[in-house]
Amino acid sequence: MIILVISCMEYAHFLCKSLLVLVVLMPFSVASAPMHPLTDDEMAMVNGAGISVALNDFRFAMAPTSYFEQVGSTPLGSEACTGSGSSSSNTNCWRRGDLRWYGGNISSAIDGGSHWDGSDCDAGSLSCPRGGNIEWFSPFDNPYTMRAWSPKGIDYNGDPVNSDPSNPDKSIYEFLAPTQQPDYTFSFWGEIEAGATRNASIQALTQGMGTSNGGGLLKSQTLIRGNAAGSVFRLFQFTEPGRETFAMYYHSYLQGDFRFSVAQGSGGGGDAIGAPPVFDDSEGLHFRNVEAFLPLGQLYYQAFLLGPVGDSGDFYLELTRIPNQPAVLDKHYSLRSDDVRGYETARLALQNWNQPCADARCEQYRQTHGYVRYGDWYPASQSWGEPAGANREAIDSSEDGIFFKACDSCGIFQAFANRPVTIDKRGPAASMHKTQNYNCNGSGSCSVSSTNRSYGTSYYTIPLGPGGPVSNQGGNNDLYYNTRTANLGSSRIEGLMIQALRIESCQPGVC
Amino acid sequence: MRLMILLLPVFFLQSTSSLADTMHPLDDSELSAISGQQGIELTLRLRNNMDENNNPLSCSGSLNPCRMGIEFANYQGTWLMLKEYYGKIEFNNIRIESSNLNNSNTSYFDPERFLSTDGTNINDDGDCLLSNCNPAGLAALKLSYPNNKENEVYNDLNLFLNIGRLALEFDDGSTPGFMRDAATGSVLGYRISDSSGLNAAAQMRFDGDAYVFGF
Numbered sequence: 001m002i003i004l005v006i007s008c009m010e011y012a013h014f015l016c017k018s019l020l021v022l023v024v025l026m027p028f029s030v031a032s033a034p035m036h037p038l039t040d041d042e043m044a045m046v047n048g049a050g051i052s053v054a055l056n057d058f059r060f061a062m063a064p065t066s067y068f069e070q071v072g073s074t075p076l077g078s079e080a081c082t083g084s085g086s087s088s089s090n091t092n093c094w095r096r097g098d099l100r101w102y103g104g105n106i107s108s109a110i111d112g113g114s115h116w117d118g119s120d121c122d123a124g125s126l127s128c129p130r131g132g133n134i135e136w137f138s139p140f141d142n143p144y145t146m147r148a149w150s151p152k153g154i155d156y157n158g159d160p161v162n163s164d165p166s167n168p169d170k171s172i173y174e175f176l177a178p179t180q181q182p183d184y185t186f187s188f189w190g191e192i193e194a195g196a197t198r199n200a201s202i203q204a205l206t207q208g209m210g211t212s213n214g215g216g217l218l219k220s221q222t223l224i225r226g227n228a229a230g231s232v233f234r235l236f237q238f239t240e241p242g243r244e245t246f247a248m249y250y251h252s253y254l255q256g257d258f259r260f261s262v263a264q265g266s267g268g269g270g271d272a273i274g275a276p277p278v279f280d281d282s283e284g285l286h287f288r289n290v291e292a293f294l295p296l297g298q299l300y301y302q303a304f305l306l307g308p309v310g311d312s313g314d315f316y317l318e319l320t321r322i323p324n325q326p327a328v329l330d331k332h333y334s335l336r337s338d339d340v341r342g343y344e345t346a347r348l349a350l351q352n353w354n355q356p357c358a359d360a361r362c363e364q365y366r367q368t369h370g371y372v373r374y375g376d377w378y379p380a381s382q383s384w385g386e387p388a389g390a391n392r393e394a395i396d397s398s399e400d401g402i403f404f405k406a407c408d409s410c411g412i413f414q415a416f417a418n419r420p421v422t423i424d425k426r427g428p429a430a431s432m433h434k435t436q437n438y439n440c441n442g443s444g445s446c447s448v449s450s451t452n453r454s455y456g457t458s459y460y461t462i463p464l465g466p467g468g469p470v471s472n473q474g475g476n477n478d479l480y481y482n483t484r485t486a487n488l489g490s491s492r493i494e495g496l497m498i499q500a501l502r503i504e505s506c507q508p509g510v511c
Numbered sequence: 512m513r514l515m516i517l518l519l520p521v522f523f524l525q526s527t528s529s530l531a532d533t534m535h536p537l538d539d540s541e542l543s544a545i546s547g548q549q550g551i552e553l554t555l556r557l558r559n560n561m562d563e564n565n566n567p568l569s570c571s572g573s574l575n576p577c578r579m580g581i582e583f584a585n586y587q588g589t590w591l592m593l594k595e596y597y598g599k600i601e602f603n604n605i606r607i608e609s610s611n612l613n614n615s616n617t618s619y620f621d622p623e624r625f626l627s628t629d630g631t632n633i634n635d636d637g638d639c640l641l642s643n644c645n646p647a648g649l650a651a652l653k654l655s656y657p658n659n660k661e662n663e664v665y666n667d668l669n670l671f672l673n674i675g676r677l678a679l680e681f682d683d684g685s686t687p688g689f690m691r692d693a694a695t696g697s698v699l700g701y702r703i704s705d706s707s708g709l710n711a712a713a714q715m716r717f718d719g720d721a722y723v724f725g726f
Binding site for chain 2: 049050051052053054055056057058059060061062063065066067068069070071072073102118133134136137139140141142143145149150151165176178179180181182200201202203204205237242243244245246273274275306307308311312313314315505506507508510
């Protein structure tokens with residue numbers, strides 16, 4: 001006899017009118033290895049420190065018609081739009097917004113491949129939303145792991161926590177992603193619906209549609225090919241005096257390619273609500289070769305908390321501010337011993353971004369300072385050069401960096417090519433204050449020098465050769481580029497640190 | 512406050528040659544053939560505040576009984592309320608077997624993942640949670656969904672969830688917050704469903720094998 005027991009979380013209260021459970025336990029005859037008792041040696045290896053889940057040849061797929069939905073609220077009287085088109089009754093007003101995410105998918109970025117309607121595509125490209133199985137999504141020798149333990153840290157006042165491992169003060173629960181895993185495809189398609197009037201609990205999607213009420217429906221696709229190796233999610237108790245409540249932190253590592261698109265190709269359900277479309281192979285906003293690390297919280301002094309806003313039912317989600325305590329600030333900012341203002345620490349961290357740390361201070365700095373890097377090019381500057389093998393993206397490159405791309409059957413569009421190539425704000429002379437343009441003449445020709453930027457001993461730019469910037473005026477909108485792909489180049493945010501973040505909910509008419 | 516839900520299982524022991532519509536006693540030979548050592552398959556279906564036709568049970572109107580409240584430490588008396596809360600979940604034919612992890616490592620092997628909390632040396636078993644900081648060959652529980660694997664079939668996990676309103680409620684005298692509906696508005700509503708029909712369950716599939724092991 002087996003009794004399954006579900007223990008609801010502490011402080012949870014259910015009011016359930018009915019509960020029906022059917023459990024079928026069925027021995028089968030085609031099993032491979034019979035169950036056997038663990039030996040003493042095997043038992044001795046298990047001490048309850050954690051549990052791991054290895055996933056071999058793994059794929060997760062929701063049906064393309066299945067969705068997660070955030071149901072909007074109808075705006076109150078005078079705030080609500082009542083008309084449509086270019087009319088005063090359709091400006092400065094609100095409509096209910098419903099969001100749906102369909103067909104969540106985690107699959108191979110190499111093998112197999114299909115569109116949302118089931119038709120074939122190449123899983124090895126950003127054109128294909130779904131792939132086959134991932135051989136080592138969670139490798140058994142580097143798996144997703146859940147464990148409880150008592151790591152050392154400092155509290156909100158800067159005092160040490162768990163300084164005595166044999167007599168710890170606090171325990172945490174953590175979820176760890178593999179430190180290495182193969183790239184995979186994570187994708188979904190979605191609907192943004194404005195102006196719906198349906199009661200989602202009692203009416204199907206085809207009733208009370210926004211398109212029937214002056215609103216609209218936009219379908220989109222989000223496609224990521226990469227992985228989240230190294231990410232950590234932790235649950236613990238916050239340590240701010242008077243606020244010792246349930247706390248969370250998330251250190252997010254993401255690397256790979258990202259594509260967001262809306263143009264549809266042939267086949268699929270078109271614009272019918274709830275029907276999976278087939279998206280164009282290449283249209284959209286792309287981010288290639290992305291690396292991002294966002295440290296959202298720190299043991300035990302900064303965390304995500306939930307709490308009430310007023311007494312009308314709203315609540316907040318807050319990443320608490322870094323406490324103004326010397327011991328916390330010392331650890332969090334991790335300044336070099338020869339630095340008091342932070343500039344030199346940041347400069348050298350930037351210079352050595354791709355070098356291993358030489359000391360514990362550097363390791364700590366990299367736990368509290370994140371980055372977002374789009375594209376693999378990186379500007380040279382004093383004392384360091386461009387990354388080996390990385391090149392500045394061509395203006396119409398689809399291989400790297402950030403770019404917009406037209407749909408396969410679309411013609412050219414006019415990209416305004418007034419992006420600055422070099423801005424030097426350090427020099428006092430006018431010649432160092434240039435905001436310079438690509439030489440695009442509007443007729444479709446636009447040549448850009450591939451000469452790398454270089455710096456002279458006085459740190460101003462050496463002029464580029466023919467085809468590079470031709471004027472030192474401000475952006476000129478008459479200079480545009482006829483293209484089907486507009487590449488914005490690489491972008492890097494370094495030393496990213498969130499001091500505080502607070503998101504408050506707002507019911508219509510309450511705030 | 513703590514609530515324990517006991518799920519009373521019903522067992523259907525089934526021969527490999529036929530599916531019986533009604534339960535019947537097993538004879539001695541059938542019983543003797545069942546050791547459980549070769550693994551089990553499990554199907555679990557749970558409905559909460561819904562009938563068998565996917566209709567919510569009296570889940571409308573103020574202070575209707577279809578709700579769940581969550582209270583966090585240090586915020587006693589403040590309840591995060593999920594209102595018009597109903598749904599169902601189905602796990603279809605999870606196969607559970609005993610198995611062993613691969614004997615040879617993958618190219619992703621990271622022995623530091625298996626260091627103990629204070630361990631620093633992957634070559635010192637005293638610092639490792641597992642021998643040699645390496646789980647290769649370890650005994651593990653193997654889970655899989657071997658059925659419903661035809662192309663474009665999604666029937667391993669079916670899930671429907673409706674949260675009509677989400678808002679905070681506060682204790683008022685002797686009335687706990689989870690028994691109040693003072694916040695008549697909603698921060699947001701949330702649903703997990705399928706576009707094939709009203710209150711249809713979202714359909715999902717899992718391919719491959721999961722190996723669960725501890726240390």
